[in-house]
Amino acid sequence: MIKSFGLLLLRLCVGIMLIHHGYEKLANIENFADAFVRPLHLPFPIFLSYIAAFSEIVGSWMLIIGILTRLGALAILGTISVAIYHAIVINGFNIYLLELLVLYWGGAACILLNGGGKFSLDYVVLRYLIKSLPVDEYVIPRFKYHWKD
DSSP states (O other): OOOHHHHHHHHHHHHHHHHHHHHHHHHHHHHHHHIIIGTOOOOHHHHHHHHHHHHHHHHHHHHHHOOOOOOOHHHHHHHHHHHHHHHHHHEEEEEEHHHHHHHHHHHHHHHHOSSOOOSSSHHHHHHHHHHHOOOOOOTSSTTTOOOOO
16 A cells, blocks of 8 residues: 555656646647657658657646546656756756756656556556456356455
């Protein structure tokens, strides 16, 4: 139970603190593309800027709500990985620029590896689906799924 509470706190912290970055990108997408995407010489900088913004917004909402948390964490992990690459390529290994990015990356990686925990909609939906599955005693004799609490 304490692990699930820790995952809830991590999901909320990462989601709430990261979501405004996505909204800031959308507020001035051209500026973001000029400052962060074009220096990496990536194709379609405006399109990739929208992808980055929406992955942060949608991924953060997924973490906050607790639905498809691993997918949301994966979206955030991908965007933050590119941001870390950008920071190192443009500014070198500057710990002051990397520390916040690495914290977001680590939080998203932990959520990706551990899931949303018991205080997430993922857990509720999965538990409902497993309980509602019909089990044929002739195919799987004496099968019972035990939840680890």
